[in-house]
Amino acid sequence: MAADPDTQQGGAPVLLWLRRALRLRDNPALELALTLANADGSVGAGDRGRVAGCGGDVTAVGGGGLIPVYVMDEGTNRWTTGAASRRWLSHSLLALDLDLRRCGSRLLIRSGPANVEIPALVAETGARRVVADRRWEPAWVARDRTLADALGRIGAQMHTVITNLLFDPESVATRDGRPFTTFTPYWRACRQLPEPGAGSDAPDRLPEPSRWPRGQETISPPIAVPETWEPGERGAARRLAAFLEDALAGYDAVRDRPDLPGTSLLSPHLTFGEISPARVWAEVQARVATRPREPVPSPATARTSQTADSAQRFLMELGWREFAYHLLHHFSHTPEEPLHERFASFPWEDDPEGLAAWRQGLTGFPIVDAGMRQLAATGWMHNRARMVAASFLVKDLLLPWQEGAAWFWRNLVDADLANNTLGWQWTAGSGADAAPYFRVFNPVLQGERFDPGGDYVRRWVPELTDVPTPWLHRPWEAPAEVLAEAGLRLGIDYPRPIVDHAAARRAALAAFNSLKRSPG
DNA sequence: TGAAATGTTGGGGCG
DNA sequence: ACGCCCCAACATTTC
Numbered sequence: 001m002a003a004d005p006d007t008q009q010g011g012a013p014v015l016l017w018l019r020r021a022l023r024l025r026d027n028p029a030l031e032l033a034l035t036l037a038n039a040d041g042s043v044g045a046g047d048r049g050r051v052a053g054c055g056g057d058v059t060a061v062g063g064g065g066l067i068p069v070y071v072m073d074e075g076t077n078r079w080t081t082g083a084a085s086r087r088w089l090s091h092s093l094l095a096l097d098l099d100l101r102r103c104g105s106r107l108l109i110r111s112g113p114a115n116v117e118i119p120a121l122v123a124e125t126g127a128r129r130v131v132a133d134r135r136w137e138p139a140w141v142a143r144d145r146t147l148a149d150a151l152g153r154i155g156a157q158m159h160t161v162i163t164n165l166l167f168d169p170e171s172v173a174t175r176d177g178r179p180f181t182t183f184t185p186y187w188r189a190c191r192q193l194p195e196p197g198a199g200s201d202a203p204d205r206l207p208e209p210s211r212w213p214r215g216q217e218t219i220s221p222p223i224a225v226p227e228t229w230e231p232g233e234r235g236a237a238r239r240l241a242a243f244l245e246d247a248l249a250g251y252d253a254v255r256d257r258p259d260l261p262g263t264s265l266l267s268p269h270l271t272f273g274e275i276s277p278a279r280v281w282a283e284v285q286a287r288v289a290t291r292p293r294e295p296v297p298s299p300a301t302a303r304t305s306q307t308a309d310s311a312q313r314f315l316m317e318l319g320w321r322e323f324a325y326h327l328l329h330h331f332s333h334t335p336e337e338p339l340h341e342r343f344a345s346f347p348w349e350d351d352p353e354g355l356a357a358w359r360q361g362l363t364g365f366p367i368v369d370a371g372m373r374q375l376a377a378t379g380w381m382h383n384r385a386r387m388v389a390a391s392f393l394v395k396d397l398l399l400p401w402q403e404g405a406a407w408f409w410r411n412l413v414d415a416d417l418a419n420n421t422l423g424w425q426w427t428a429g430s431g432a433d434a435a436p437y438f439r440v441f442n443p444v445l446q447g448e449r450f451d452p453g454g455d456y457v458r459r460w461v462p463e464l465t466d467v468p469t470p471w472l473h474r475p476w477e478a479p480a481e482v483l484a485e486a487g488l489r490l491g492i493d494y495p496r497p498i499v500d501h502a503a504a505r506r507a508a509l510a511a512f513n514s515l516k517r518s519p520g
Numbered sequence: 521t522g523a524a525a526t527g528t529t530g531g532g533g534c535g
Numbered sequence: 536a537c538g539c540c541c542c543a544a545c546a547t548t549t550c
Contacts, residue, residue: 256521320521387521426521438550439522446522505523509550527547534540 011063013037013209014129015121017114018070019140021133021163021273022096023233024103024202029161031200033131037066037207065209067125068100071118072111072216077139079335079409079417084379085271088231088413090222092272095232105206108215115147122156124213130156133163133273136325137417138332164273166196166281166318169326179330181339181432186326187319198282202233225413226378229268236269240280244287251310255317258371258382259456264314267414268380270321277318284311324422327432335421336402338430346430347511349398357498358393359407361461364497366473367447368392370460377460379413384450390427391441396504398511401428429512437512440505447473463494 016033024030070093074080081089097107110117118130130151135144148158162168172189173179180186225231230238243264247254254262269275288311331339338344357363361372371385381389386408393404401424408424409415425431429439451457454472458465464472466486471478475488476496483490490496 384521391522435521436550440524440550442523502524505550512550523550525547525549527545529543529545531543532541535538 012126012128013064013067014131015118015125015127016066016068017118017130017132018068018096018107019133019135019273020271021276022070022092023236023274023276024096024099025233026199026276026279027133027163027273028199029131029133029159029163030203032159032161033066033129034203034206036129036131037064039063064126065207066105067108067121067127067209067213068096068105068206069108069110069121069215070096071114072109073114073117075113075139078406079137079139082410082412082415084411084413085268085415087222087225087379088229088268089272091225091231092274094222095234095274099202099233100206103203103206105208106212108213111216115143115150118147119150119154121213122151122154125209125211128156130158132158132160134160136328138328138335141332164270164276165325166190166277166322167193167326169329172326179326180323181327183320183323183433186323187316190319190322195285196278196281198279199276228265229413231268231272231274233274236266236275239265239269240275240283244283248284248287248310248314249307252306252313253310255313256384256450258374258385259451259453259459263383265380267416267419271414271416277321281315281318284314287311320422321419323432324416324418327422328418331432334425334431335405335417338428339425339432340430342515343428343430346400346515347398348400351397351399354397354498355393355399355403357495358389358397358399358404362495362498363392364476364495365392365443365447365501366457366461366464366475367443367451370451370457373460375408375411379411381412382456384446385456386423387427388441388443388446390424392443394424394428395440395508396443396499396501398504398508401425401430437515438509440508442501442505444474444501461494463488 014033014037016030018029021027021029093107093109100106110121121127122130132144135141144158144160148160151158167190169179171193172186174185174189180189229235243266247262247264250262251264254260256262264280266275266280270277270280288308327339328334338346358368358372361369361376363369363372367385368389371381371389374385375381375389390401390404393399394401404427405420405424408420409417412420422431426434429435429437447457451473452469454464454467454469457472464475464486467475467478467488468482468486471482475483475494476490478486488494
């Protein structure tokens with residue numbers, strides 16, 4: 001049962017398998033692994049001690065150092081890390097390796113299927129503990145289960161630790177014990193749980209193993225990401241600090257404006273666990289608390305309550321992320337299939353040309369095209385633009401939301417199965433607390449409301465730069481002389497709209513009505 | 521975390 | 536002065 005004693009001088013090392021917790025701070029998986037690794041090797045197998053973050057008793061058998069490992073596992077599953085987010089990942093792993101080296105450790109990189117590499121590492125090192133941050137994607141949940149069994153058969157134990165959620169999904173339920181499927185009562189229930197608190201500081205030193213197992217020598221040089229991004233834990237902390245300083249106070253008012261820098265831009269950092277939502281939560285709360293309300297009305301009070309409202313709104317957005325993870329945990333079929341059965345028979349179109357136009361940002365609707373081009377160019381899209389572009393695919397083109405989800409998955413640096421699934425099912429009207437199907441975004445009105453000066457469209461659809469703002473979101477309605485003056489030949493420099501929105505809306509409503517009448 | 525269609529109201533122009 | 540119409544502005548309903 002035990003590994004060969006010759007391979008574990010000074011005790012067996014602990015494997016810290018980092019997956020989506022690429023950070024040293026606030027990392028309960030790291031805390032557990034460190035506790036196990038620091039445990040005196042003389043502690044007998046019968047001595048048990050409680051270890052924080054583990055949720056149960058563990059037996060200390062450590063003393064052999066800590067081996068942080070990342071497994072590059074391309075996998076075969078449809079939801080394997082997308083191309084854009086792999087770019088971010090390589091940068092993040094480089095940053096993590098540097099951080100680990102500052103602690104006298106390093107990041108071991110292995111390539112291959114995790115269910116081969118992890119047992120192989122256990123065999124090579126004599127490790128008897130594998131500590132991993134918990135993942136919620138159905139394919140990972142299933143594989144972790146079989147992996148834990150496989151490790152058990154070779155005398156090792158796997159611990160998965162919740163690192164990236166504010167609340168344990170099992171601790172949030174309706175009165176009759178079922179998962180919430182509407183956000184408002186869900187969030188109310190969450191807010192009655194103990195307030196999430198930021199966790200531990202990053203350790204100064206990590207105990208080295210007596211011998212490092214073989215690993216991939218170098219991480220292949222990553223493709224550059226836009227310079228506004230700084231993947232890694234330090235970049236995440238800087239981003240949060242900048243957001244708190246520059247944009248939190250105005251968040252409530254500005255967050256829906258893709259033309260303004262009003263959002264946190266934390267999404268890729270959260271996706272890879274370079275920062276924990278608990279840390280974000282705690283720092284937002286601290287920011288509000290340091291600016292107490294004044295007893296008498298004054299401009300300062302207005303500013304303060306504006307910050308308080310904005311903070312609540314921002315925390316609620318963290319709540320939507322949380323909701324997405326909890327829903328994925330409870331409804332594992334939703335990345336592929338609608339949550340509500342009756343949507344399975346929705347009469348989607350088959351329109352390869354429409355899909356291609358949408359992907360390329362050539363729909364003829366400026367706000368949609370701006371969003372899609374921002375996505376292609378940067379791997380990120382403003383949330384308002386995501387909603388508008390998604391609504392266009394699903395309700396104007398009547399293309400299946402799964403096609404949109406797959407495209408976003410490939411192209412977003414913050415691709416996150418839980419968030420992606422919730423967002424698309426919300427748009428399609430098939431998911432939890434979804435927009436009613438008849439709620440159809442008008443891309444012209446959305447553009448005029450949320451990009452009123454047209455800066456966003458002009459930035460990403462430069463061929464429209466000289467179109468006067470009153471026509472910018474509806475260039476096909478502009479008089480010929482206005483377009484001539486702007487140097488725009490519709491249908492040549494920029495497409496005419498690929499659908500008539502009013503007609504498309506009626507068709508979408510008809511499709512929805514057909515669904516309501518059909519059984520199931 | 522919509523938009524369009526429909527209904528209501530009230531002010532002003534006008535005969 | 537008064538009633539009538541028009542319609543913008545707002546509210547409600549419907550999809």
